[in-house]
Amino acid sequence: MSATPSPAAKYVGEFVGTYMLVLTVGCNVLTGSPVWGVTSIACTLMVMIYALGNVSGANFNPAVSLALFLTGNMELAEFCKYMGCQVAGGILAGFSYSLAFWETFNLQPTAGFSLWQAGLAEIIYTFMLCFVVLNVAVADNTKEKPNQYYGLAIGFVVVAGGYGAGHISGGCFNPAVALGIDVSSFGLGFGYSIAYLCFEFIGAAMAAGLYKVVRKQESNQPTLMAKLVSEFLGTFMLVLTVGLNVLGGSKAPVFSIAASLMCMIYALGSVSGANFNPAVTFCLLITNRPNVLDRKTGLFYMMVQVAAGIAAGFTYMFMEAGKTFPLGPGTRYTIWQAAFAEIVFTFLLCYVVCSVATVKEPLSQYFGLAIGSCVTAGGYAIGAVSGGSLNPAVSFGIAVSHMSAATVGNAFLYTIFEFIGAAIAGCVFMMVTHTSDGSFEDKLSV
Numbered sequence: 001m002s003a004t005p006s007p008a009a010k011y012v013g014e015f016v017g018t019y020m021l022v023l024t025v026g027c028n029v030l031t032g033s034p035v036w037g038v039t040s041i042a043c044t045l046m047v048m049i050y051a052l053g054n055v056s057g058a059n060f061n062p063a064v065s066l067a068l069f070l071t072g073n074m075e076l077a078e079f080c081k082y083m084g085c086q087v088a089g090g091i092l093a094g095f096s097y098s099l100a101f102w103e104t105f106n107l108q109p110t111a112g113f114s115l116w117q118a119g120l121a122e123i124i125y126t127f128m129l130c131f132v133v134l135n136v137a138v139a140d141n142t143k144e145k146p147n148q149y150y151g152l153a154i155g156f157v158v159v160a161g162g163y164g165a166g167h168i169s170g171g172c173f174n175p176a177v178a179l180g181i182d183v184s185s186f187g188l189g190f191g192y193s194i195a196y197l198c199f200e201f202i203g204a205a206m207a208a209g210l211y212k213v214v215r216k217q218e219s220n221q222p223t224l225m226a227k228l229v230s231e232f233l234g235t236f237m238l239v240l241t242v243g244l245n246v247l248g249g250s251k252a253p254v255f256s257i258a259a260s261l262m263c264m265i266y267a268l269g270s271v272s273g274a275n276f277n278p279a280v281t282f283c284l285l286i287t288n289r290p291n292v293l294d295r296k297t298g299l300f301y302m303m304v305q306v307a308a309g310i311a312a313g314f315t316y317m318f319m320e321a322g323k324t325f326p327l328g329p330g331t332r333y334t335i336w337q338a339a340f341a342e343i344v345f346t347f348l349l350c351y352v353v354c355s356v357a358t359v360k361e362p363l364s365q366y367f368g369l370a371i372g373s374c375v376t377a378g379g380y381a382i383g384a385v386s387g388g389s390l391n392p393a394v395s396f397g398i399a400v401s402h403m404s405a406a407t408v409g410n411a412f413l414y415t416i417f418e419f420i421g422a423a424i425a426g427c428v429f430m431m432v433t434h435t436s437d438g439s440f441e442d443k444l445s446v
Helices: 007-031 035-052 061-069 076-101 115-137 140-144 150-154 155-168 175-184 192-214 226-246 253-272 278-286 293-318 335-357 368-386 392-402 407-432 441-445
Strands: none
Touching: 007 035, 007 076, 007 175, 035 150, 035 155, 035 368, 061 115, 061 175, 061 192, 076 175, 115 150, 115 155, 115 192, 115 226, 115 253, 115 293, 150 155, 150 253, 155 226, 155 253, 155 368, 175 192, 192 226, 192 368, 226 253, 226 293, 226 392, 253 368, 278 293, 278 335, 278 392, 293 392, 335 407, 392 407
């Protein structure tokens, strides 16, 4: 048996993977659960990536193939062949679910949203998908130390974007999906797939460009600029996903937000450490370990994270036609109950970050899942109490875009609560549970 898959194996792999992805989309729209449909689609993508990643690279998406071509990881002729197989798989899948159920659906922006709002949703989350692919499956560090989380990280971008932006554009993020839906429903109208394809290719090009920025000096230590861009991108995607889920009435908001954090941690952890949260950065500074994070870089991180959160707030405001929401305790709860909630679960988040990512023997595969799951834990546990911010960048992104003095005041209070939780986490980590990783006493005795 040849160690290298044949061209035929690659093209069939791309066809089959894309066919299954688009078929799952159609089946869920026509017959599936409104709560779990997006998860079903994400899981199909994930399992097909794991099944065929070592055969074709498991693109299943012309936008992903374009990003690979633009970064020099795919030849033009191969890109064209892959795209042909992917589009063919998508169109055949569209006709398959239409004939199986004798029913179809059209591709278009959701009622109440313009093409430009849908386009921005497609650009941003196609960018995220392609960017995560490049960072977890193509970057030099993945070749030196192959990982097994690549399928999880890529597949769950669909969880982040599908629940977050699906109510605006339908959540394609893939020209093969768009064409498969549009061609199979030509009797209801045709044409939006061309616009969607353009938006998705713009997202792919953005991913390729920013990938080159953050991975410019992969063989050496990342530059400060690469780290700051990484922190901005990760925080921006996190806060944007928060806002879109809340305003869109998502069926699984906490799951989507946690997925966005997990995916970007896997993508950028090896560049900046993937803090994406001033409270996490503050906690790492409290532990006083320059080999983990020095003070100057940490201060820059916090400024960039807050700026990204505010930028994301205004972005989701535009995408949602001017709608925003306030930051504050739930209607049944006081600010002190919210304070308790934010302190305790920010402690959990920061403590887990320290314990799985900054120790002498950190987790090599599950660090992103562990950290992202803290959002799942806190969001469901105390979301009704405080909103489950756990992050000053989220707090300020929500508050500033809402443009209310009371809400901005709450952002300052929440930041204090979150920094208290972070400080407790840092102290417990260094002085009690992980003294061997460089305690305060060790530093004082030097």
